[in-house]
Amino acid sequence: MNRKLVYLLPLILLAVMMWFLVRGLSLNPRDVPSPLVGKPAPEFTLPLLNQPGKMFSTKDKLGQVWLFNVWASWCSGCRTEHENLLYMKRTGRFHIVGMDYKDQDADAQNWLNTLGNPYEMVAVDRQGNVGIDWGVYGVPETFVVDKKGVIRYKYTGPITPEGINQILLPLVEKLEAES
Amino acid sequence: MKKALLLACFLIATGAHAAIETHQFDSPEQEAHYEKLIKELRCLVCQNQNLADSNADLAKDLRRQTYDQVKQGKTEDEVVDYMVARYGDFVRYKPPFKPLTWALWIGPFVILLLGLLVLIRFIRSRQTEPGGDIDAEKLKKARQLLDDN
Numbered sequence: 001m002n003r004k005l006v007y008l009l010p011l012i013l014l015a016v017m018m019w020f021l022v023r024g025l026s027l028n029p030r031d032v033p034s035p036l037v038g039k040p041a042p043e044f045t046l047p048l049l050n051q052p053g054k055m056f057s058t059k060d061k062l063g064q065v066w067l068f069n070v071w072a073s074w075c076s077g078c079r080t081e082h083e084n085l086l087y088m089k090r091t092g093r094f095h096i097v098g099m100d101y102k103d104q105d106a107d108a109q110n111w112l113n114t115l116g117n118p119y120e121m122v123a124v125d126r127q128g129n130v131g132i133d134w135g136v137y138g139v140p141e142t143f144v145v146d147k148k149g150v151i152r153y154k155y156t157g158p159i160t161p162e163g164i165n166q167i168l169l170p171l172v173e174k175l176e177a178e179s
Numbered sequence: 180m181k182k183a184l185l186l187a188c189f190l191i192a193t194g195a196h197a198a199i200e201t202h203q204f205d206s207p208e209q210e211a212h213y214e215k216l217i218k219e220l221r222c223l224v225c226q227n228q229n230l231a232d233s234n235a236d237l238a239k240d241l242r243r244q245t246y247d248q249v250k251q252g253k254t255e256d257e258v259v260d261y262m263v264a265r266y267g268d269f270v271r272y273k274p275p276f277k278p279l280t281w282a283l284w285i286g287p288f289v290i291l292l293l294g295l296l297v298l299i300r301f302i303r304s305r306q307t308e309p310g311g312d313i314d315a316e317k318l319k320k321a322r323q324l325l326d327d328n
Contacts, residue, residue: 035264132240137237
């Protein structure tokens with residue numbers, strides 16, 4: 001074997017390892033890929049926030065592209081993304097259903113009254129059981145569901161303006177073009 | 180007195196174990212299944228802890244789910260499948276063997292094998308190194324030099 005190559009080999013190996021290490025540093029460990037993407041959204045029926053007797057069912061949304069935003073009044077990341085949700089509502093391009101996760105109704109209502117309500121409706125999951133079915137492990141999380149009721153994307157963490165413009169808006173437009 | 184108190188504190192302190200809920204099981208086997216499962220499943224909020232050690236809200240919920248399912252007589256595989264369907268393979272501390280994780284499982288052995296091959300080559304090449312330099316005459320000369328001193 002070429003002698004020079006033998007000496008270069010450790011250097012190349014080191015470079016490869018360095019690449020993996022540097023790459024590892026820039027990854028977000030909280031970005032756990034959801035196995036639910038590409039699968040039918042778990043069905044549920046939950047009561048609506050402060051609307052006694054009224055329920056929300058995932059079946060109501062069949063035929064529409066919608067966003068499912070899981071939030072709670074105790075969640076600081078939700079406060080961060082809230083103005084961006086309000087912006088999304090103002091654009092009129094998104095149908096956002098909220099789910100108040102493991103929260104108190106009064107706190108949630110107070111939150112919407114003071115910060116504004118970006119949701120078409122808010123379902124209440126006090127026990128967190130629907131959250132488990134959807135694989136929620138840290139609020140805020142947002143799912144994009146297509147017309148057939150299939151989850152097409154999961155957005156983990158607070159929604160940012162870049163996230164809206166680069167991911168959510170193009171995706172929703174694409175899904176709405178589907179039959 | 181102080182020392183005795185301190186010692187007592189150390190003796191009282193036991194291993195950190197967040198799962199202090201008391202559960203009723205139908206059989207010791209069921210309890211063993213439950214204990215095994217919560218040790219093998221990861222808490223996704225505090226990613227370096229398992230369900231047994233974590234005090235996070237989600238960990239509590241998932242322990243409750245695990246308990247309910249074990250109590251219903253579900254097998255360990257069924258409970259793990261339930262979690263994986265929702266949270267992905269990441270929820271398991273022991274990743275499954277599939278194409279995506281081949282490098283993870285086989286990689287170390289491949290590297291070990293490569294290392295062994297390099298080592299064998301290295302040893303072989305040293306064995307065949309020309310030892311012809313040391314001929315009888317030179318050896319004699321060297322001995323003479325040593326004896327002279």
